Amino acid sequence: MSSSFSLTEATPQITQIARSIVFGVDKGGVGKTSLAANVAGQAAAAGYKTLIIDLDPVGALHNDLGYDKEDGSRLFDALRKGRPLPIIENIRPNLDVVPGGADLRDLQGILFARGQAPMEAFASLISASLGAIADPYDLIIIDTPPGDPWIAEGALCVATALVIPARPDDGTLDAVENTAKKFMRARHFNPDLRLAGAVMFGIGGASRRIARQTRERLTETLGEAAPVFETRIRYMETAAVDSRRRGMLIHELSPAVEESVKQRFTAFKSGKSVEDDKALLATDVGNLAKEYTSLTREIFTRLMEIEAEVNHD
Template sequence: MAGTKHTSAVQDSARKTAAELNPNGPTGRPRREFAVPPTLAQHGPARIISLCNQKGGVGKTTTTISLSAALAEYGRRVLVVDFDPQGALSAGLGISTHDSNTVYDLLLGTVKDPAEVIQHTAIEGLDVLPANIDLSAAEVHLVNEVARETILARVLRKVSDDYDVILIDCQPSLGLLTVNALTASHGVLIPLECEFFALRGVALLIETIDKVRDRLNPAIELDGILATMYDSRTLHSREVLERVVDAFGEKVLETVIGRTVKFPDASVAGTPITEFAPEHAAAKAYRQLARELISRGAIA
């Protein structure tokens, strides 16, 4: 045990020394500390942000859960919308969707009031609009609806004054549900795995956002690209991140989320990483992400 502690101390010291020698962060820009945001004097109306990427497994749900919990820690009232039929976000926050109303019922109009569907989490200030596999039938049912792309926007309009931010966890596709999310949103946050094939689809996603801006939602903007599953030990991760920064510049957030086994552990426990392992580097990274988005004006 003593040897293990000594080895860990040596590794921590080496990392600190490396950080001191290299004042730049993983994105190549100078490291910055984002200040803890001031407490809000009043709440609402919410800014709505979609977390979107048509590629699966890039960290959308993990980021939605962890970012929302970090924002709640900073006194923000947060609503997260599970807009993926897999229902991973609901499960990741310990929300049961068995025999309960979901966002699907609101889209179809069988339930009119979102307050009847919203569930509170164990974290103060963090609520969920849950989903389950029923949502997979939504595109079929909505295809003949008038103004079908704006249905989610009309649902969220009823509760936006109650929250400071609404985060929508989109499914990995660019279908009608994702278009609904983008039409309802003020901003888009793109989690991007530091892997070559994840990089290839970003141009298509940006094109979709531009089409939504032109035809449905002129106010939508790209709030940032978040590098996830970054491993500084691999040349591949470093090269992908470098290419993303070259292509998108300041739109790439300075916060970078590293790869760790703590995320699946937290998911199994049904709790955010900020609660599951509050002192872990991943939890600290998501708190920094919350502070960075607030400092950029993406969130109040």
């Protein structure tokens, strides 16, 4: 599924990219990159050819996936010159990455110098550069920054759907409202864009009351535009630290955690100690891995619903 539309007579045509999902919210520290990376990894592990694009100038995605950090210059050059996005292939089986970095911010000054509105111009650039490489992929996930609104809104202008991460605090819930406004502005240029839903992130496994209240507030904010996904991703700081120290996704970390626990127990029985720099902090991430699997299934189900909606319209 794809649709084409023009921003203005003077602006290049923009094409929506099929099965492309933006993970975005107008606030940092809400699990956006963790969600994007782990959903991409789960989809790839299930056999779907997946591409994840880091449009955040911070470029933190490399921590989750374990590749060398880049400065964003390759992405900057590709967009500026209208070339295909730079891909690191086979980060995992079926999983490719477009690395981000700080140089991406320099693009805004160039667009202003050309007298172009950055959001609209960036949308046309990402459309051309992503469109050149999109065909082989079953799923494209775009991680966007909490700042630099021209990047996030430009990405929405080419996307199929938006997933909004949300933590259970007033600041995040206010950010959800601001993100919904960006979504509506992007729909002016991309009428087939849909709100896939919101996912509750960082809620304790036993915090049922907090989860219920957060779900109610999100549902009130979003109305009938999109669901709040049934799956919520629990808060587990030790798993987050272990994951990024080792460049492993949660479902990859799970067997390593089990082995680490066995080693600790064996060392304890023999009166020895495990070296701190080798030991993992988490003791069980199995349920967290299952939550990411469940969320990925929900997102795919929602994507199929969106495709049916758009094709019916």
